[in-house]
Every structure is written in structure tokens, then in C-alpha cells.
Amino acid sequence: MLMRETPVFIDGPVGQLEALYLDLDEAKGIALICHPNPVQGGTMLNKVISTLQRTARDDGLITLRFNYRGVGASAGSSDMGEGEVDDAQAAAKWLRDKHPDLPMTLFGFSFGGFVAATLGGRLEAEGETLKHLFMVAPAVMRITSVDALPQKGALTIIQPDNDEVVEPQLVYDWSDKLPRPHELLKVAECGHFFHGKLTDLKDLILPRLSN
Template structure:
């Protein structure tokens, strides 16, 4: 897992990258929590999501938003961080030009950025949103949500209460053509100090199912069924 440095809108961006040697390997981008509250690419949840994708054959990148670690620049309230995420996806695609599938996963603030990136990049096929801060950030830009995905949060989350996440999910489920899953981890708070394994097992099971279903759909389309 090499350290990488690539160019972003505010200067150099620091990342960690796992490359798969197989042609057409899928790709995934992992986004970390709020930079001003200790969020980095080495956050435990981000780290676990990174390896979950890597263990399933993805070429996967996690990185520090501007002003975090060795990434240049300063916190920009989400606008610049979205640009950082877009630059990171550009870099990831440069090294995986024949990738067959693209996913984005984010935790907390990173989930908010990830959903915005989803709206701007139609090549993203699926998303994993862990503890999205639906109470403190505006998610109304998801109109409509372009891809299917899953929201996961803890029922003891005081930072991003599950009730607010449920309202967001209900709104998105009213749209046609996509499927929005939601899972609530009992006993887990915002940081998954308990329930971390259950959360990871939940998203891993979801990802495995989606990969099978998406491949079956592509095969059916190819066969003209």
C-alpha cells in the first residue's frame, strides 16, 4: 500500500493507494470525517472501509483533505474538499482507465462530500454512506439521487441522529430507478466505539450483494435479455 502524492486544487494531496494488478479492476474512493474535528484518512472506520474494498479486488484510494497531514491548503467548508475529492477520483481513474465499476464511500463529513461527488460524477455506480450528518448539512442536492447505495448509522448517534438519516432515506426512496438501503447498528454511537464490526459486516454484505447483482445485470444486457 504505497503512499502517494498528487496534485489538487489547493496544492499537493497526500493519500494511500492499493492497486490491483488485474485488468478492469473496480475502483473505490474513501472519504474521511471532518478535518476540524480530527478527521484524517487514518481514521479507523476509513481504514476498515479501505481494506474492505481492497479485499474484494478494488483498486482503492483514501486521502487527506486539504490542510490535513501533508495535504496542502486549508479547510474550505466543504467546497474545496469536494474539489479535492474530484481531483482524487481523477487521479484514481488515470491509473485505472479500464475500470469496470466505480464506488465512493464516506464517513460522517466524508459521507456528505461523497454524496455531492456522486451527483457530479455519473460514472459512480454505488455508494456507502456511514453516519451521514443529515441533521447539520444540507442533502437537498440529492434530487434525484443518481445511484443506489446504503446508509449506515448507529442508534445511539448523538452527532448525526438516526431519525434525521431516516428522513433523508425516505425522501430518496420516493425516487424511481434506484434502491436505497438503510441499516441501523444497535448500541453504536457516531464513532462506532461499539458496533464497529457489525457496521463493517453490514456494508461488506451489502457490497458483495451489489457486485453480484450488478454483474448479473450487465451480463443480461450483454446477452440481449
């Protein structure tokens, strides 16, 4: 059966947020997916984001991906910081309100890694226990304190070894100093946008979703 996402609009902090939503019968969880840098062309249609959405779908998760403020048909203008986290929080609330009893997984790619991680900390402070947080080639330099991250649930960091956007060693050093339990996966011969490696990315994530 072909499963297509449905275009939706979500009430965000500064106006509507454009999103794509996939509902599933007998889903085992929900997944929110945060896209890369909005001022450098990042959108919810980025190919890495699309791969993350399909991977979550294939594991039986209801998915929601969305455009931050100022991207696509989303209202407002880019904030490049807390504003995008506010947008993600509104999207997470919309998804949670529709599915109050399903465990939540967060995905973030590049700038979206910062957004998803910071959002996870906010949600945990509100009483949400995340099942899993995936940070893919994450912009860790934007995370000012590890205390902003969620402390419960699984955390997986996936970093390309040949990343030309986010310095790999920066991510490795950040991982080394991260006090909470987590898994760091290094992808050999791979650049930031996973050219030719999207199948590898899916193969890394899928078994960890199933655990």
C-alpha cells in the same frame, strides 16, 4: 500475501493532497474513501476509514484514501464545504485516470458522507456511472438538495442508532424523503465512531460489495 498501501501525492485544486493508494492485480473495481470532519480531527487514518479501506480491499477493490486540504501533509486550509468536494473530485480523477475501465465505488463517513454523495452527483453529471455509494453516519444536514446526489448505481446508508454526533432521526427522516431507491441500515447499540462495532460495519458492507 500482505497488501500495503503506498503513500502518494495527488495534484489538488489548492496544492498537493496526501493519500494512500492500494493497487491490486485482477481487481474488480476501484474505491475512493472520504474521511470525517477535518476541523474536528478527521483524517484518512480514522479507524472507520481504515475499516472501510480494508473491507474494500478484501472484496478485491483498488483503494484510495486521502486527506482534504489542510489535513496532514495536504496543502491549503479547510473549507468545510465545496472545497473538500473539489479535493475529492481531484482524487477521483487521479484514480479514474489510472484505471479507466473499472467500476467505481464511493465511501464517505460522517462529513465524508456529504463529500462522497456530492462528489457522486458531480461525477455522474460528467458521465461516470457509480457502482455503489456508501454513506456511513452521514452528515446529511450539509446536503442542501437531494438533486446533488447521484441518481444511478446502488446507495446504502448505514446509521448508528446511538449516534452522538449526527442525530439518527435526522438521517432516518432524510432517508424517508429521499426519492431515489436506496437501502437504510440501522446499527443497534452503536455510537458515531462504531466503538466495538467495526466488525459489524464490515459485515454489513462486504456482502453488498459482492452483489
